[in-house]
Amino acid sequence: MLRTPATTLHIHDLTVRYGTAQGPRVALANVNLQLAGDDFVVAIGASGCGKTTLLNCIAGFLPASSGQLVLNGVPIQGPGAERGVVFQKNALLPWLGVLDNVALPLKLRGIGKAQRHDIARAKLALVGLSDLEDRAVWELSGGMQQRVGIARALASDPAVLLMDEPLGALDAFTREGIQETLLRAWAQTRKMVFFITHSVEEALFLGTRLVVMTPHPGTVAKVMDDLPFSRQFLAGADARQIKSQAEFIDLREEVLDLIYRKEHVYG
Numbered sequence: 001m002l003r004t005p006a007t008t009l010h011i012h013d014l015t016v017r018y019g020t021a022q023g024p025r026v027a028l029a030n031v032n033l034q035l036a037g038d039d040f041v042v043a044i045g046a047s048g049c050g051k052t053t054l055l056n057c058i059a060g061f062l063p064a065s066s067g068q069l070v071l072n073g074v075p076i077q078g079p080g081a082e083r084g085v086v087f088q089k090n091a092l093l094p095w096l097g098v099l100d101n102v103a104l105p106l107k108l109r110g111i112g113k114a115q116r117h118d119i120a121r122a123k124l125a126l127v128g129l130s131d132l133e134d135r136a137v138w139e140l141s142g143g144m145q146q147r148v149g150i151a152r153a154l155a156s157d158p159a160v161l162l163m164d165e166p167l168g169a170l171d172a173f174t175r176e177g178i179q180e181t182l183l184r185a186w187a188q189t190r191k192m193v194f195f196i197t198h199s200v201e202e203a204l205f206l207g208t209r210l211v212v213m214t215p216h217p218g219t220v221a222k223v224m225d226d227l228p229f230s231r232q233f234l235a236g237a238d239a240r241q242i243k244s245q246a247e248f249i250d251l252r253e254e255v256l257d258l259i260y261r262k263e264h265v266y267g
């Protein structure tokens with residue numbers, strides 16, 4: 001079987017400064033990360049530690065002040081179709097139906113209606129929304145809208161899916177349901193995912209690799225590799241049992257310690 005080469009994303013000594021009225025503010029300092037293959041990377045850390053800044057640099061929305069980001073051997077210099085973005089607020093277009101919202105990136109690339117609708121239907125199936133393709137987006141619940149946003153980001157078949165707290169605004173039940181949908185879509189598409197969350201449980205459940213960040217200035221405090229929990233879920237284990245096992249709880253405490261230790265130092 002023909003396999004596309006695995007995605008690589010290398011971040012070398014990335015520093016980002018914002019210009020402010022009080023002078024330059026260092027949002028990220030000397031971040032180094034080597035990400036590869038079908039990693040589900042989760043970035044976690046206290047508010048202001050630079051998670052969104054990092055995602056925006058990967059998306060190509062924001063330039064590095066110094067350092068470099070290299071995707072599949074090519075320096076990132078702006079947005080590109082090989083990176084799909086899901087925002088916290090889904091940014092769907094209310095005047096388009098569900099199917100046309102998902103198909104929109106394909107329309108912008110000049111793909112004909114029949115083909116783009118076929119692709120959009122396949123992506124809606126991936127997120128469990130096949131029966132809603134004819135609905136208006138304002139008829140959907142927040143969780144359904146977020147699934148449509150994920151389907152739309154997958155429509156361009158990106159190498160990397162970037163998600164900035166996509167589940168942050170949802171209630172706990174809906175959130176857990178979408179976490180499971182997301183893992184199944186990841187398993188089927190084998191994309192690299194870069195996902196931001198404030199929830200340590202969500203981070204450990206979804207991620208194969210956890211990037212723990214601390215603020216003042218934003219840096220990577222620790223990278224945890226080969227987390228097993230998402231693969232346990234995909235192999236059939238029950239989500240609640242996974243989250244209540246000792247290994248999960250120990251790691252959760254370790255991550256919380258890393259996040260709050262630094263917080264206490266800076267008050």
Ligand SMILES: Nc1ncnc2c1ncn2[C@@H]1O[C@H](COP(=O)(O)OP(=O)(O)OP(=O)(O)O)[C@@H](O)[C@H]1O
Nearest residue numbers: 018019020025027046047048049050051052053054
């Ligand atoms: N446009 C901007 N201009 C100036 N400073 C900014 C700008 N955007 C972010 N910052 C600052 O950069 C730092 C990192 O911000 P960023 O939004 O990346 O953090 P975050 O980890 O995503 O936080 P949150 O969890 O609250 O979303 C913060 O100190 C923030 O105040």
Ligand SMILES: [Mg+2]
Nearest residue numbers: 051052053164
């Ligand atoms: Mg943010």
